[in-house]
Amino acid sequence: MRVEYINPFVEAAFSILKEVLDTEIERGELYLKSTSQPVLGVAAIVGLAGDVEGRVLFDMTKDTAIAIASGMNGEELKTLDELGKATITELANMITAQAVTKLHELGFKFDLTPPAIFTGDNMEVTDTEVEALIVPVNLSLGKMEINVAIRERA
Amino acid sequence: METENSTILELEEHSEALQTAKQVDFKMVTFSLAGKEYGIDIMKVKEISKAERFTYVPNTAPYVRGVHNLRGDIISIIDLRIMFHLPAVKKKEGDLEDMIILRLDNYFIGVIVDSIDKVVGISSKSIQPPHPLFGDINIKFIRGIVENDSKLYIILDVEKILGAHTQEEAQAEKQTVEQSSEKVHKEIEHDVDLGFIVDTLKTFKKFRVTDLNLSWVKQRFNVWKKEKGSDAESLQLKDVADADQYLQSFYSPSSGRMWDDDYMAAVTKALPESSNGPFTVWNPGCGKGYETYSLTIALKKKLPDAALKVWANDNDLLSISTAPNLFFREEEIPGHIAPYFVESKNGFQIVPEIRDVILFEYHDILNPNPFPEVDLIVARDLLSFMEINDQQKLLKEFWEKLKPNGVLLLGANEKAPDMDWTAREYGAVIAYTKKNV
Structure with missing residues (x-):
């Protein structure tokens, strides 16, 4: 993945999460992965197109998702209902959009697809031929992994 | 019919x-x-x-x-x-x-x-x-x-x-890996001290001795013996510092800085002759980017009309992050390439003309990549630090990714297998081209 793309995504994730949740955030070590990997239970996905193609996936457990959605709405949610899902989707949208805005300032043109959310047990994500950058984020509410897979249009 | x-x-x-x-x-x-x-x-x-x-x-x-x-x-x-x-x-x-x-x-x-x-x-x-x-x-x-x-x-x-069945290929690959490690074992088994060095290089520096670098390791061992005396105790590599010292002369000339005049001239000679169409380069293991910049300048000098595109990647996030915006102090710049630098407020930078053709990527070379076929692959001192079967895998990938007349450059003390590659010497630099199979 192009070096210039890494920072905008990491920075956007941190500034948005800090803003909406108002909690301590700790960054894990970034790494690359290309084999299929398990998804924790809730995955919000935003597609990217333009100079590049790829997607950003926000991966967390159901409990973490409920806690984040509760925090963002300022009310206690018991299950991951419509509102909860919409909240997580919006979070994914906000982070990706801010990253893309930053990249725009650097001169890269990206378009976003509307976010989608997947929930379920024992899910797995596989990107053949594109390696993904994993940004682990440790929140006081739980762990979230941001999984960015982008490649240049050659 | x-x-x-x-x-x-x-x-x-x-x-x-x-x-x-x-x-x-x-x-x-x-x-x-x-x-x-x-x-x-x-x-x-x-x-x-x-x-x-x-x-x-x-x-x-x-x-x-x-x-x-x-x-x-x-x-x-x-x-x-x-x-x-x-x-x-x-x-x-x-x-x-x-x-x-x-x-x-x-x-x-x-x-x-x-x-x-x-x-x-x-x-x-x-x-x-x-x-x-x-x-x-x-x-x-x-x-x-x-x-x-x-x-x-x-x-x-x-x-x-x-043409070739994939399973048979996999089998054959496995065999070559076994053969190559067997061969290395055979070569060193008569010398316990050398065998010990081979093991410790792997432990301390992840340096794997294979056909690729065996001749250098043996040559270096003889010099090492002269330096340290032949008593077994003092020959051993006791820590990372010893291993570093042993490997000191392994690294290619001008590693980790801009290439000096002599080395650049030698590389320039080894580069493919004129091209005015697209010319793509793959530079895995580019580290902080000095190698990529030097190489791109050499290419620009030799092939001024080519539409250059250089993919440089490394899996060390810290090194590669600084590469796109590398700053230089004046004394770091060899005189012969001074025209390719401009002064900015944080120091000297490479001119945009060179920087714009390079794409630095955070990429693990063992993962698949989407690059099309390339004209030149420069992988100096990279394979020796890979697992033995990864070395084989990458050499094969280089073979596949290189255009028929493409050139492969390895580290100064690394040798590509004769079976698949034709070597041409240009002073200190050996250029490999694909053998027709």
């Missing part, structure tokens, strides 16, 4: 009539798979034929439909649609399958396709390289794309698809 042959001829004549305007030097048999048009070089096609009820052969790959008796010759039948995971329409009982009988080296093989179209003559100059994003069929099986009569045809490389 005769009718079939005459159809080919008729088709040929027909298409020739259409193509008189441009020079035709490449003919292909076209067919469709899942609604898309494909072509195969006519020189590889023995004939086209229709048949059904192939004799099933148990315990074969799913895409092998069986064997077929073609006028006394038993040939294997492969279903290309199943091979490429495309939807295959089930034929009704009694309906015949369209087959293309291919001539490979010294045997024939039949491939089943949806429908055979016609013979198209084109100019081989109009074949364009495959786009790396083609989804359905693995890019290494595609020879190129060509437009004809407002249709796009994907030309398949049948030799790559059917």
